[in-house]
Amino acid sequence: MIIRARELTKYYGDLLAVDRVSFEVREGEVFGFLGPNGAGKTTTIRMLIGLSTPSGGTAEVGGFDVVKQTVQVKERIGVVPEISNLYDELTVEQNLVFAGRLCKMGGERLQARIEHLLEFFQLQEKRKAFFRQLSRGLKRKAVIAAALLHQPPILFLDEPTSGLDVLSARSLRNLIRELNALGTTIFLTTHNIEEADQLCHRVGIIVQGKLVALDTPERLKARTQDRQAVEVTFSTGAEEFLAELKEIPFARQVTQQGDKVRILCADGSLAVHELVKFAEARGVQIETLNTLRPTLEDAFVELTGISSEIMRIDKERGK
Numbered sequence: 001m002i003i004r005a006r007e008l009t010k011y012y013g014d015l016l017a018v019d020r021v022s023f024e025v026r027e028g029e030v031f032g033f034l035g036p037n038g039a040g041k042t043t044t045i046r047m048l049i050g051l052s053t054p055s056g057g058t059a060e061v062g063g064f065d066v067v068k069q070t071v072q073v074k075e076r077i078g079v080v081p082e083i084s085n086l087y088d089e090l091t092v093e094q095n096l097v098f099a100g101r102l103c104k105m106g107g108e109r110l111q112a113r114i115e116h117l118l119e120f121f122q123l124q125e126k127r128k129a130f131f132r133q134l135s136r137g138l139k140r141k142a143v144i145a146a147a148l149l150h151q152p153p154i155l156f157l158d159e160p161t162s163g164l165d166v167l168s169a170r171s172l173r174n175l176i177r178e179l180n181a182l183g184t185t186i187f188l189t190t191h192n193i194e195e196a197d198q199l200c201h202r203v204g205i206i207v208q209g210k211l212v213a214l215d216t217p218e219r220l221k222a223r224t225q226d227r228q229a230v231e232v233t234f235s236t237g238a239e240e241f242l243a244e245l246k247e248i249p250f251a252r253q254v255t256q257q258g259d260k261v262r263i264l265c266a267d268g269s270l271a272v273h274e275l276v277k278f279a280e281a282r283g284v285q286i287e288t289l290n291t292l293r294p295t296l297e298d299a300f301v302e303l304t305g306i307s308s309e310i311m312r313i314d315k316e317r318g319k
Contacts, residue, residue, distance in 0.1 A: 002027040002062060002154060002185050003048065009056035010043050017043045019209035020057065027153075030176070030186045032200035034193065036304060040209040041189050045156060048187070049079055062154060078147030082159040084139050085146075088132035092123055092142050095131055099146040110149075117145040121175065137168025141175070148179075155179065156187045161195060173199060197296040207304045217296050224294040224302055227252070228268040231260045231292060232275050235285040241278075250274055260288070 003025035010018040018040045025031040035041050046052035048059055050070040059066045062076035086095040093114065100110040118124045121141040126134060134142065140160060147155060160176065161169040176199055180186055190196055196203055197217045205213040205220075213220060234241060238261045245261060246254045250271055253264040265271045268291040279286045 001025060003031075003060070003187065005044075005048070005057070005059045007057035008044065008047060008054055008059050010040075010047060010052065011055040017209055018047070018206075021206065021209070021211045022057075023204050023211060023214055025185065025187060026201075027185055028180070028183060029201040030180050030188060030199050032196040032203040033187065033189045033206065034196055034203055034300060035206040039206045041206060042158070044206070045158065045187070045189065049077055049156060050074055075150070076152050076154055078144075078150070078152040078155045080140075080144050080147050080155065080157045080160060082162055084131075084143050086131050086139070086143055088130065091128050091130055092134070093118075093127040095142065096146055096149065100149045103150040105150060113149055113151070117148060120178075121145050135168070137164050137171065140164065140168075140172055144175070148184075153183070154185045154187065158189050159191065160188070161190070161192060169195075193295070193297040193300050203296070205300060205303055213299075213303050220299040220303075221294045221296055224298045227264050227294055227298055227302070228266065228271070229292040229294070229298070230263045230265065230268055230271040230275065231257075231288070231290045232263070232286060233260050233288040234279065235287055241282070241284075245278070248274060248278070262292075 001024040005024070006022050007020045008018055008022065009016075009020050021040070021044060033041055033044070043052065047054050048061055048066060050066050050073050053067060061073045064072040064076070066073050087098070090098065096114045096117065097110065100106070100113065105113065118127055121144070123138065123141060123145065126138060126142075131139065131142065144155075144157075144160070157176070161172050164172065173195065176186060176188075188196070188200060200217060202214065202216050203220060204211055238256050238259065242254065242256055242261065245251060245263065248254075250265050250267065251263050252266070255262050263271060263275075272289060272291065275289065276286065
C-alpha cells in the first residue's frame with residue numbers, strides 16, 4: 001500500500017475534526033475521498049502531506065512516516081490545492097522554473113522536464129503567457145504540471161475541476177486518467193460525485209470526522225438497490241401534479257428537477273405502471289419516462305444523511 005492511515009485523529013482545541021480514521025490506498029489507483037463541507041477531508045489531507053501534525057494515530061505515505069519523515073514524504077508527493085498556488089506576475093514557464101528550483105532541480109534536467117510537461121498538458125503556446133492571463137482550465141493544467149515537475153509517484157488533487165466549464169472539466173478528467181495510466185497514484189477530493197464515479201477505483205466517505213464507507217463505486221451503489229428511481233415528464237408540466245404524486249403509496253420521495261419529476265421507489269416496474277394510470281386518469285400525456293439505476297450520489301446521500309438539495313448548493317458554490 002502506498003498510503004496507510006491508522007486511527008488518524010486530529011483535535012483543534014476541544015473540536016474533534018478527524019476521529020480515528022483508518023484506510024489504505026493502493027499503488028496505482030485513483031482513490032476518491034468524499035464528504036460534505038466540514039467533514040474532515042482537508043484536515044486529513046493536511047496530515048497526510050505533512051502540513052498538520054496528527055493528535056493521534058499514524059500515517060505513512062510512500063513508505064515514510066508523515067511525522068518523523070516529513071521531508072521524504074514531500075519528495076514523493078505532488079499537491080494541487082483547490083485554489084491555484086502559482087504566481088500571477090510570472091509566465092507559465094517562469095512558474096515551472098521556480099517550482100522546479102524549489103524541488104532542487106535545475107539545468108538540463110529541469111528544462112527537459114518542463115518541455116515534457118508543456119507538451120503533455122498542451123501548454124506550449126502559453127509558455128510565455130502570464131499566469132493571470134490564462135483561463136481557469138489552463139490554470140489548473142499549469143498548477144498540476146508544477147506539482148508533477150519532480151515526478152512524484154503520488155498526486156493529491158483537491159477539487160481539480162471546481163469552477164471549470166464542461167469542456168475544460170472533461171479535458172482535465174481525461175488528463176487525470178492519462179496520469180494514472182502512466183502509474184501515478186491519485187488521491188482525489190471532489191464535490192462532484194459523478195466525477196468520482198467516473199474516475200475512482202475506490203471511494204472513502206467521511207462524515208463528521210468518521211470514515212463511514214470505503215469501497216468501489218459499484219459496490220457502494222449496490223447498497224441502494226432497493227432505492228430505484230423513475231423520471232417522468234408530463235406534457236403539461238410537473239407543478240400541478242407534484243403534490244398528488246407525493247401522496248402515491250409507492251413513492252418514497254418525489255422531487256422536481258427542471259421539467260422532470262424524479263420518484264424514488266422500491267419497485268421501478270410498479271412505478272412505471274402506476275404513473276401510466278396516473279396520467280390517463282388526468283388526461284395528460286407522458287412525454288418521457290425512464291427508470292434509473294442507483295447512482296453514487298444516491299449512495300452518498302444515504303450514507304451521509306445529507307439531502308440532494310444541500311449537495312446541489314455545495315456543488316454550485318464550488319463553481
